[in-house]
Structures are given as C-alpha cells and as structure tokens.
Amino acid sequence: MPFAHPAFEPYRALIDTLGLAQGLPTLAALNTAARALDSRLDNGRPLRFAEPETRLSARDYETGIRITGAIPTRAETWHDILNALVWLRFPRFKSALNAGHCAALAGETGTMRGPRRDALTVLDESGVWVLGGEAGRFDLLAAHAWTALFWTRRREVETAMRFIVVGHALLEKALAPFPSMTGKCLPLPGTPGDPDAAAILALAGVTHPRQLPPLPIQGVPGWDPANTRAGYYANTAVFRPPRTPFTPARTTA
Numbered sequence: 001m002p003f004a005h006p007a008f009e010p011y012r013a014l015i016d017t018l019g020l021a022q023g024l025p026t027l028a029a030l031n032t033a034a035r036a037l038d039s040r041l042d043n044g045r046p047l048r049f050a051e052p053e054t055r056l057s058a059r060d061y062e063t064g065i066r067i068t069g070a071i072p073t074r075a076e077t078w079h080d081i082l083n084a085l086v087w088l089r090f091p092r093f094k095s096a097l098n099a100g101h102c103a104a105l106a107g108e109t110g111t112m113r114g115p116r117r118d119a120l121t122v123l124d125e126s127g128v129w130v131l132g133g134e135a136g137r138f139d140l141l142a143a144h145a146w147t148a149l150f151w152t153r154r155r156e157v158e159t160a161m162r163f164i165v166v167g168h169a170l171l172e173k174a175l176a177p178f179p180s181m182t183g184k185c186l187p188l189p190g191t192p193g194d195p196d197a198a199a200i201l202a203l204a205g206v207t208h209p210r211q212l213p214p215l216p217i218q219g220v221p222g223w224d225p226a227n228t229r230a231g232y233y234a235n236t237a238v239f240r241p242p243r244t245p246f247t248p249a250r251t252t253a
Helices: 006-018 027-037 058-068 078-089 091-105 115-126 137-142 146-152 154-160 168-174 195-203 230-234
Strands: 048-050 070-072 127-131 162-165 182-188 214-216
Touching (some): 006 027, 006 078, 006 162, 006 168, 027 078, 058 070, 058 091, 070 078, 078 091, 078 168, 091 115, 091 195, 115 127, 115 168, 115 182, 127 195, 137 146, 137 154, 137 182, 146 230, 162 168
Parallel strands (some): 048 070
Antiparallel strands (some): 127 162, 182 214
C-alpha cells in the first residue's frame, strides 16, 4: 500500500476522505475538504487550492498565498497533492511558514534565499516535528548517536517520543520508502497537547538550517521492519556521523 508508511499516520483520516489510495484527487475535492474543515491562513483568508497559470518565482508563490489564500497546486503531481495534504492537516503551521517567508522576503533583494528562508524551505520540504526528546534524547539526536538513541534507549523512544512528518517532499519519498530518506528535525520540548501551536512557537527561533538536526527516518523504531537489529544502525552510508557541531532549535517556553 502506498500510504502504509508510519509517516502518514497523522493524515489517515484525510487520506481516506480524499480517496488518495485510489489515486490523485481533483482540486475540487481538495477545496471541498478545505471548506469542510474551514481551513484558513492565520490572517483569516480561507484556504483554497488552484492550478498555477504560470511558473512562479519564490516571491510570487509565497506572497500570492498570503494575499489570496490560494495554494498553487498542480493536480497531476503527488508532490503538490501531498503539500495540500499537509496544508489541510496542519494549516496553522503551514501558514506560519508562509508568513515567515513573506517577512524574510521583505528584507531581501534579488533571488538568493537568506538563511532564515533556507531553514523555512527545509522544514516545508523535509520537516519532522520531534516530541519527547528530553532526558538527553534530543542531545543524542543532535550528536547523530543513532545506536545509543534508537537501540540502547529504544524502549524510551517507543514510549516517550513522537515523530510527525510535515515535509511534503519527505512524504512523497515515503510513498516508496528507501533506507536513506532523511528529514530535518524541529524539536518540540515537553509534551504539548497542541503540537501545531508548539511548532509555531519553535519556528520563531529558527534562523538557520543548521539548527535543524538531520534524521534518517527509517531508523525510527517501527518505521522500517529491518531496524529490529542493532547492526541496522551501523550503516554509515545512512546513519552518518556529524561533520561539524550545530545547535538544535529549541523553544523558549
């Protein structure tokens, strides 16, 4: 089944509503779902999905969403449909990404992205929210201590941590999983009852992509049937050691 991967767990209800297991939905179906959920941007504009009339620059793409509430969506591509799926499931977080892009664009000239927008783009494409990383587990993740985290402390990971994929490009890869699929983590301290709100708070402190630790998601216990043996994490082609130090993003709450 193309949606069998655990990365799709937060989206099961929408996957069923949209009939994604049967194929690509129409824009009309996406818009019906958006209306049913009363999905809106943080500025109150109703969310909708529309076929782009032309190729858009990053500036036009982001500012257009902010002004109109319309998400440019090519109905014939899973990449765009999965982007729509994340918008429907986590509209506040996606809206915060869009607002962050627009704010950063106001201070940029030319076509080069600054580090803030680089980080926002990484989260949009490959983001993973990581919950329950206290007691040193966030530190092991940041240190690429994969065996120590996912094997030695495996039971803790299974019971105390959650991994929520919000990057639509990473979800697209999960349609046909492979060992080296890698996300970028947004750590969410504590056990927030509303991860969406916690992610928005954490997002405010992200200014550079190096704040976002990498995560080979197939290493998460239960996400690959093959990771039930310690040797799985010895594959350095997938579970690479860190090159240089970095500081994971943290909230101040």
